[in-house]
Ligand SMILES: Nc1ncnc2c1ncn2[C@@H]1O[C@H](COP(=O)(O)OP(=O)(O)O)[C@@H](O)[C@H]1O
Ligand SMILES: CC(=O)OP(=O)(O)O
């Protein structure tokens with residue numbers, strides 16, 4: 001049976017086709033830098049242990065267009081992997097916001113789509129795109145089951161003291177205003193690998209997901225107990241275009257004194273802030289180039305970004321009463337050794353110490369990069385949300 005997984009993030013669309021139950025990848029790929037200059041699609045086909053890739057440059061304006069191009073790559077030309085759309089038994093969709101409705105993989109019905117739509121305003125960079133991908137997949141793979149796996153699901157174990165905001169209870173009871181948390185599929189996947197790697201019965205793990213969206217999660221004995229994103233995927237760490245934590249007084253001030261509308265404010269904190277707002281690009285690779293060229297704004301952006309992560313590590317060390325392992329993952333976490341170094345510097349008090357050489361030369365698979373003298377293991381673990389989604393969908397796909 002073939003399961004196609006579609007993972008649309010805020011700046012990218014990733015996909016993988018798995019042969020199940022073997023969990024063998026048939027092909028994978030990604031469209032990156034969607035909507036900004038330099039976008040491209042990379043498509044890789046796996047054949048008996050061999051990998052063949054093609055890169056198709058060209059402006060990819062939005063996720064709908066990206067998915068249409070991906071579907072053409074799957075079915076047409078030299079790198080096609082299926083003869084007909086009917087060769088796909090199920091399509092697993094990453095859906096970012098599931099609210100309180102969903103705690104596991106869910107067959108997509110009209111009612112489920114309605115719920116996803118109701119959450120558009122809470123995850124404006126994600127749920128509309130996830131919805132669009134569901135519609136394109138429904139039209140293309142008419143006989144396949146469409147299944148949603150929600151970013152929020154893994155965080156359903158967060159205790160009340162961490163998921164409630166300090167506002168009157170009626171806002172929670174009547175309007176569902178609480179912390180939901182995101183990137184759950186990624187935090188689950190990497191923390192399970194870390195638990196296996198540690199090989200101990202009890203574990204205290206901090207998982208640091210640094211992609212275009214960024215979040216950090218405290219995980220005790222395999223369960224999420226706190227996370228930096230909240231009601232929507234906007235709070236906590238500084239991100240590609242999102243501000244992360246900001247005092248709500250700033251919002252009131254801009255409304256009252258500068259006449260900002262709701263939509264202008266949403267655009268400001270969702271699309272014009274973070275690395276883009278402070279440093280001039282949402283993409284960490286661009287920021288690194290600018291730093292090398294001596295651009296002060298880019299240097300500041302990196303400092304703010306690392307500082308926030310460090311603060312949360314301190315907070316979660318307290319929440320967990322100790323740390324066995326810190327895991328770095330996603331685009332920046334896996335690829336930017338300087339960021340890992342900046343985050344881990346001057347944390348010896350907590351037993352956090354990097355091996356500079358292992359950190360600088362890291363590439364590829366799960367690896368420990370902490371110094372031999374460190375109390376806390378520092379791991380880099382490539383996330384694989386697609387694999388986790390396929391695994392979760394399999395039970396419903398038959
Ligand atoms: N080699 C690299 N060095 C630094 N940053 C990188 C590198 N490769 C990717 N990134 C960064 O990773 C981020 C995208 O991460 P990703 O997990 O793919 O995002 P998302 O899934 O949220 O769209 C971008 O900021 C990109 O610049
Ligand atoms: C929830 C979220 O921010 O996702 P991404 O990092 O893929 O944009």
Ligand SMILES: [Mg+2]
Nearest residue numbers: 009010211212
């Ligand atoms: Mg992502």
